[in-house]
Amino acid sequence: MTGSEASPSFRLAYVPGVTPTKWVRIWNERLPDVPLTLLQVSAAEAFGVLRDGGADAGFVRLPVDRTDLSAIPLYTETTVVVVPKDHVVAAVDEVTTEDLADEVVLHPLDDTLDWERPPGEPAFERPATTADAVELVAAGIGLLVVPQSLARLHHRKDLTYRPVTDAPESRVALSWPQDATTDLVEDFIGIVRGRTVNSSRGRTKAPEEKQPPKAKRPDAGGTRRQPAAGRSGGRNPRSGSGGARNAKSGGKAGKPRRRS
Structure with a gap:
């Protein structure tokens, strides 16, 4: 393993007016073991810094020469x-x-x-x-x-x-050398594009939390459901409360016989 692989780092250039604070904070939360170094450059020298390897990626102002640089437009300024x-x-x-x-x-x-x-x-x-x-x-x-x-x-x-309503507008983009689209560059692209840490396209996924096994239902696996408390399994549901009245009268039911 080489020294660069053992101690990775990420260098981010940005032109005046761009505030990369939010993206740097997210980077530090997701990749705390990979230090991110900020490099402020003028708009004119930003592309040379990227081409010469002075930065892995950079926030620049469009237009970008797409011959050897990739770019993702981010926003347009007033x-x-x-x-x-x-x-x-x-x-x-x-x-x-x-x-x-x-x-x-x-x-x-x-x-x-x-x-x-x-x-x-x-x-x-x-x-x-x-x-x-x-x-x-x-x-x-x-x-x-x-x-x-x-x-x-x-x-x-x-x-x-x-x-100024009819003046040209300036567009800010994230740019990087086409032949140096490393895993770390992909990670930063994901952060800038707002992908979550669990995004299917993100490289630094958080481990999935194991869900506890579901408890089996009482009647699962063919187990016979028990009757509810207070009920008799063979009781006629139409009997209602008549059974209780018959019990009080000694079990007799029907009309009394006429004496001859």
């Missing part, structure tokens, strides 16, 4: 615009890209939205990261359109956000 709290956009419930046409909209280099053309007026230069762009929004330089999870991740008390 797209929002991040604005200062005193901005006019903060006074409405939602906006469209057309509403942002006259605004400077920052487009960071790590942007995860698949724009044909970003909305608004472009800034003089693109911020390096989403975190940098948030700082510029707080400074009043422009606005920022991102998936809602990133707006929450970079939350500031002086900023807020509103949904």
Whole structure:
């Protein structure tokens, strides 16, 4: 047995905005002997980490190159615009890209939205990261359109956000190398898909609890059923309570004879 087989482990990459806490907790409950290591990576480098073997699986943002990677889409995020709290956009419930046409909209280099053309007026230069762009929004330089999870991740008390109804949406998926679909990867797929520990497709099944043997019925196996308490086996059911009255009168029944 090799060292890797003797001491298995699982490495899980995830991009900013994804919170893997729930799935990690379930993993630790089901496979307590297999440590899970978390690795946060940028959206741009996530696929390289998977291809190079730096992680066994990862939460990424679509699209995924299916040539050598497998992927299971999980959910789609709402797209929002991040604005200062005193901005006019903060006074409405939602906006469209057309509403942002006259605004400077920052487009960071790590942007995860698949724009044909970003909305608004472009800034003089693109911020390096989403975190940098948030700082510029707080400074009043422009606005920022991102998936809602990133707006929450970079939350500031002086900023807020509103949904952009017609903006591209970001989809999160679980991905892993096609040629490295190990048993542990299958286990994690089952957890993410919500399979129970006793699922027929799950690999880590809980032992079945043995049921106690059923007690035999009293009349099983041809045993004659005993009459209920207080009843006589040969008693005429139509006699009712008349038998008791006859017993009181000495056993005589019928009409008395006429004297001659």
